[in-house]
Amino acid sequence: MKRINKSPTTALIFLVIASFIASAFPFIMSVINSSDFFYGDAQYHLRLSRYNPLESFAKADPLSMYGEKLNYTPYHALIFILSKFLPLLLSFLLVGAISGVMCILVYYALLLRLGLGVSKAFVACIVALFTPAFMHLYGTPNSDGLAIVAVLAAILIYMNTRNLIGGIISFLLFSFAVTFGFWHAFFCSMFIIVAVIIDRRRYSLALFGAYILFLALFSRFGIVSNIRPAVFPFGIFSDLGFNSGIGIFTFLLSVIGAYVLWKRRQEFWFLFLLAVTFLVSIFTFSSVGVYYLLLILGIFCSAAIFRLMEGEFELEFIRKLVIVVVLFGFTFSLFIYGSGFTKNKYEGSLLESFRWLENKPTGSVLTAPDYGFLAQNLAGKPVAYTPNPDNMSLFGYRNPLSASAALASREIKYIVIDQPMRYGLVWDRDDEGLLFALRDSTIFKKIYDKGGVEIWSVG
């Protein structure tokens, strides 16, 4: 720490290397576990990155059954352009790694600007870097990462420049972040309000007004706001299986850090305000807030770590024990996050079945919500359910005639069923719901049966 304190450049080099490692972690784990790097939501981003930006921005999703808007962002446009020169996978990895490095460097600079010492800012960055949320943000296909870089850069520029040009650049960067979705606009607004209060200028109100105006104008294009709140109270903890979360130990350390910083609340009031706002927002509005919360918790954790290492302890043994337990806790979070990749695997037979479906006549597909994005991507057809649907009523019809009518009303022509769907993913028993209705061969015809995957055509 002393060396880092003396040489901020060493800290920067360390951070860049650590950031690359953190961003590469999910990909490395996917390779080690032979799992699919493009799994779940990543399939959605993969599909969008193939679309031409000029034809996709603020347009309706061609593969949505309910006319939902495409969540097309500058991130997808960037991948689209890069993929003209590089393989698609490499484009994703490169954009992730570069934005990860940018994010941590801007975050580091911002912490220094807020008055943290070099070593404390460094520790905060390291804590943030090796949190599953950060790795997920920059190590997997994810458009949120770029938005956060823009928000942080906007604040840094606003606070570091005294002239109007700086104000305008930060306004542009804030506005850029808005294009990534409604919730980024929301969290961005929180930061703007705080930045303006901390560092009030003559043009501050004008800047804020311009931002609100931009937000209002932009919302006419329809800002996508489809990211749900996290499940209370464990939905933010990666140790419990939520990939894009923080470790429980990060949270516990943050609580201690908050206690330590409470004594300096006059100076750091905005951290408490932002932490509480983000925490409430995560559970009531959108789980995207966890990435913003992470940036605040990093500071609290840093304060706690320095309290543990440098503070006075009556029981020296306890200090050592707590540090060991905390280290174990962090390692455990990483281990759990890493081990989660073993499950991110689609069966080859399932991929084959969706590819087979690609050349069939148009019609929507009914399959498990977990396969929704994969089906859209490979079969190129609209799907009834994508992950986290409001309900899955279509799987519940036992009566063949009612089932047929319900499916026809949604223009569903194909039903794709595999073994995990039969036993746990959708149904529990062989004669449950739609599985029972499929016995009526006059309405449902099996058109594909290979490797445990069946495709049924409807009437």
Added chain:
Amino acid sequence: MKWVQAFLLIVILGEIASFSIFTLQADSLLDEGYFHMRQAGNILKNWVPLSHDQGRELIVLPLYDYLIAALSLFTGLLLAIKILSIFLMFAILLFIFLISRKITGNQTAGLFSASLAGMMSAFYFNFAGAAILLAIFILLIFIFMLTKYSTRKKFIFILLALFLILMFTHVLYLVLVLSLLVYMFFLKMEDVKHEQGEIEIIVCIVFIAAWFSIVFFRDSLFLHGVRALFGNLPSGLRSQLPSIIQVIIQIGIIAFFFGIYAAYNYLFMKKNKIIYLCVSLLLVFFFSVLFSSISPREGILASGIILCILSSFVWRDFFVFIEKTHISKFKQFIQIGIILLVIVMGILILMHEQNVVKSSLLSKNDLEAIRWIGNNTGKDKTVFSLYDEGNAIEAIASHPVFLDSSFLLTKNSDEVFNDSQKVLSTYETEAVRLLNKHSIKIFFYSQRAHVLYPKPEYLNDGSCFELLFDNGASVYQPKCEVVQG
């Protein structure tokens, strides 16, 4: 030794004897006792507790089971469970005495607290096979050690070791962690003089507990979310909380009111650290029971013991006050009077409550019927019974059951529990449909169930429910199937 103390000692020995006789004479264990019996049996066979069962996983904190297994090498499983319970009751009373004596500096007050605890009928609701007895014993040693706080390394090791042992015994460790946090909050808010080391130990314990909980309960937390904190109990069971009258009766009228008075008096008027710890424990026990994190049976016993410890303050202060008055020469008579009052009230309550406990246990005939199932039917056949008979069937008959009281990793616990309730109260077709739905091959209708639910009419339909065994407890084989067109 004063003769009041000798009298209290005799009362305590009498209480232990009464508990021992009741425990040894009982035909059956608690439902939870059968769970531990099965776990201990598995430990004897494979050296490890059962973690997979009937296609589901079990979360086991195994220390209590290992103790039973070790003891059963000399006595057999059933007797080992009973002897362990008796020993733990004795050990708990001993530590209540030690803690009360330590915090009041009055030996008679300590004996009075222990005798109050021994009179609690809550012990009889946790008589054989309740891991909470071991957990409370460890908790009391922990509190006792805290009252003797020191910065010596040996002392810290003992405290941490006790906490680690508690973690492997019962979820009571979570209650302790929360209580310590509330305690810390009290200390800071009320500005009570305390050692820095105490706070450091608490912080360390919180981190260790957090890590342990993630490792042990991760699956359950992931599967059920916040419901896991409530034991994933079906809502039908969660709402079955005892009334305040039942709580007072199980704890004992004098222990309850003395304890509450001491908590009130010391919390707001005299700043005493140990009172803050006891009140913190009481508060957390109360909310844990309210939110079903621990069962009311366990919560009442644990709270009762804390209230008994608190009662020692009332005893001490009352007689310090008496000594300052003109009636101080009658002090010993008053003491004997109070003790006699406690005994009379305690015996009346115990006589009533022992009958309540006995009626809630499986009868001899029930056990015979369960053994018959084990000896005469295929081991793969799923048995329907009341949910709190499931562990006994699994342990004695080695049959899979439709439902038992281990809900922590049960999927759709509400649905399964509601189905079990519905089977006993619905018409034949619906009952058969539900039995088909859960692939139930044997229907066990115990004498306990006879008391709790009127016999369903459809059990008289021999064409659908073949009577296989009947000695007051009945065993049926469902033969019909509901087929949907």
